[in-house]
Amino acid sequence: MSGGHRVTAPxxxxxxxxxxxxxxxxxxxxxxxxxxxxxxxxVTQCADCQALIWYPRGFCPECASPRTRWLPVSGRGHVxxxxxxxxxxGAYQGCGPYVIAYVELDEGPRMMTNIVGAVPEALQVGMPxxxxxxxxxxxxxxPRFRPA
Amino acid sequence: MTIRGKAHIAGAYEHPDRKIPDKSLxxxxxxxxxxxxxxxxxxxxxxxxYFCAGDAPGFGPVSMxxxxxxxxxxxxxxxxxxxxxYLTHVGHAAAAIAAGKCRVALIxxxxxPRSQHTPSGQRPSRSGAPEAGFExxxxxxxxxxxxxxxxxxxxxxxxxxxxxxxxxxxxSQHAQHNPRAMLPVPVTVEEVxxxxxxSDPLHRLDCCVITDGGGALVVVAPEVAAGLPRQTxxxxxxxxxxxxxxxxxxxxxxTGAVWSGPRAMEEAGVTHADxxxxxxxxxxTITVLQAIEDLGFCDKGKGGGFVADGALLAPHGRLxxxxxxxxxxNNHPANRGGMTKVIEAVRQLRGEASAAVQVPDCELALxxxxxxxxxxxxxxxxxxxxxxxx
Numbered sequence: 001m002s003g004g005h006r007v008t009a010p011x012x013x014x015x016x017x018x019x020x021x022x023x024x025x026x027x028x029x030x031x032x033x034x035x036x037x038x039x040x041x042x043v044t045q046c047a048d049c050q051a052l053i054w055y056p057r058g059f060c061p062e063c064a065s066p067r068t069r070w071l072p073v074s075g076r077g078h079v080x081x082x083x084x085x086x087x088x089x090g091a092y093q094g095c096g097p098y099v100i101a102y103v104e105l106d107e108g109p110r111m112m113t114n115i116v117g118a119v120p121e122a123l124q125v126g127m128p129x130x131x132x133x134x135x136x137x138x139x140x141x142x143p144r145f146r147p148a
Numbered sequence: 149m150t151i152r153g154k155a156h157i158a159g160a161y162e163h164p165d166r167k168i169p170d171k172s173l174x175x176x177x178x179x180x181x182x183x184x185x186x187x188x189x190x191x192x193x194x195x196x197x198y199f200c201a202g203d204a205p206g207f208g209p210v211s212m213x214x215x216x217x218x219x220x221x222x223x224x225x226x227x228x229x230x231x232x233x234y235l236t237h238v239g240h241a242a243a244a245i246a247a248g249k250c251r252v253a254l255i256x257x258x259x260x261p262r263s264q265h266t267p268s269g270q271r272p273s274r275s276g277a278p279e280a281g282f283e284x285x286x287x288x289x290x291x292x293x294x295x296x297x298x299x300x301x302x303x304x305x306x307x308x309x310x311x312x313x314x315x316x317x318x319x320s321q322h323a324q325h326n327p328r329a330m331l332p333v334p335v336t337v338e339e340v341x342x343x344x345x346x347s348d349p350l351h352r353l354d355c356c357v358i359t360d361g362g363g364a365l366v367v368v369a370p371e372v373a374a375g376l377p378r379q380t381x382x383x384x385x386x387x388x389x390x391x392x393x394x395x396x397x398x399x400x401x402x403t404g405a406v407w408s409g410p411r412a413m414e415e416a417g418v419t420h421a422d423x424x425x426x427x428x429x430x431x432x433t434i435t436v437l438q439a440i441e442d443l444g445f446c447d448k449g450k451g452g453g454f455v456a457d458g459a460l461l462a463p464h465g466r467l468x469x470x471x472x473x474x475x476x477x478n479n480h481p482a483n484r485g486g487m488t489k490v491i492e493a494v495r496q497l498r499g500e501a502s503a504a505v506q507v508p509d510c511e512l513a514l515x516x517x518x519x520x521x522x523x524x525x526x527x528x529x530x531x532x533x534x535x536x537x538x
Binding site for chain 1: 275279281282285295303346350393396
């Protein structure tokens with residue numbers, strides 16, 4: 001597990017572990033986080049209009065249906081936007097520069113994540129990526145993405 | 149029914165300090181309330197409507213109303229849309245006054261993030277928000293959310309860091325004439341680009357200042373305004389809109405200004421060419437760039453060229469902006485810039501801006517605010533304000 005980078009000398013980046021803070025989990029989102037612990041990425045899908053729903057929820061923002069189901073997705077996509085953040089806060093305080101991104105899944109939704117396994121200079125909008133899971137130690141794992 | 153001309157801003161006050169280590173948050177709210185009422189020539193007993201947002205301590209508007217001794221209230225509004233809240237409040241106050249619900253509305257903002265050492269990148273706590281678990285675990289900060297928008301704008305439209313820096317340069321040119329500005333020294337494009345990277349592509353000098361302070365406004369009915377000695381400013385139009393993440397269709401290059409701007413201008417019956425001065429929310433340089441495009445002052449994607457051309461420089465640029473130095477150089481109290489946007493627009497329309505940046509014969513002004521995270525989950529509010537004779 002790696003992905004953060006600490007500048008040890010100008011231009012030289014040493015991979016360091018990124019924090020993996022546990023998410024808040026509630027009855028609505030527990031199946032999603034349980035699946036991440038098994039290495040599976042889910043989205044919700046409306047059982048009435050069939051729309052994919054992101055972020056996951058038990059309500060369809062397209063047709064207002066309360067009937068939703070869980071749908072596994074490929075875990076593949078491309079970078080919609082990214083930033084190398086040098087000033088982490090909270091769990092990320094002092095962890096060194098790390099990459100925050102929106103990844104557009106092949107299935108359509110754009111989700112916030114981290115890009116790992118790539119030096120910042122190699123990053124590009126549009127680059128193909130695939131999901132990896134980083135264990136939080138609390139029954140869930142964070143879906144992050146690495147170059148595919 | 150429209151609000152056009154049915155309410156006036158009679159009082160506007162910006163707290164003079166940028167660091168206030170010896171006062172409570174409620175005290176600063178009280179100081180700006182008194183300042184704005186004095187400016188209007190009114191007193192606490194005249195206030196029959198009170199507006200505040202999430203920066204006010206306690207229970208919505210009730211705790212501060214109690215602290216201030218506002219005993220004659222018949223209208224309350226605590227709409228919370230981050231930095232845009234106070235522009236929204238002006239619009240709501242005007243509507244309430246037009247509907248006969250109240251006659252004298254007080255709006256206050258205060259904050260002490262500098263004295264309380266709030267981490268510069270810390271996002272307001274939204275721990276119970278339904279989206280929280282799907283975003284906060286990845287370490288987004290306020291700056292990084294705007295950096296994501298800047299990166300995407302660069303990708304789609306070829307916008308450059310040099311163009312973004314021109315916005316800071318213009319703000320700093322204005323701030324040198326404001327003796328209260330936190331950063332009164334003009335900077336160059338090179339200095340912006342050489343300042344430390346905070347969240348790529350945004351540098352430290354792409355970011356607004358962090359200040360203690362506050363501001364307040366008094367919005368009154370026309371018949372109240374007519375009896376006041378002070379020159380007032382007419383509220384001519386108001387528009388507001390949220391910008392949603394929209395079920396995974398996040399569009400980082402467009403903001404709620406796409407909707408709030410046309411609504412405000414239509415209500416006021418004005419066009420872009422009529423606007424003499426614009427206060428544009430400037431939490432970061434990219435915030436200004438996107439607002440200018442989305443409000444329609446230039447084509448989408450052409451904001452970089454627009455700002456790099458000197459358009460923002462007062463008094464003679466095509467769109468003189470933020471003549472107090474804005475949030476980028478002057479003041480960003482409570483990490484919320486909407487209040488000071490309205491205050492500087494009022495100064496311009498009263499002819500009371502710093503002489504070097506006063507727009508000649510300033511008759512119509514636009515004030516625009518954005519709250520939340522640019523392009524993701526945010527709220528926009530736009531006001532069109534006019535000189536008393538407009």
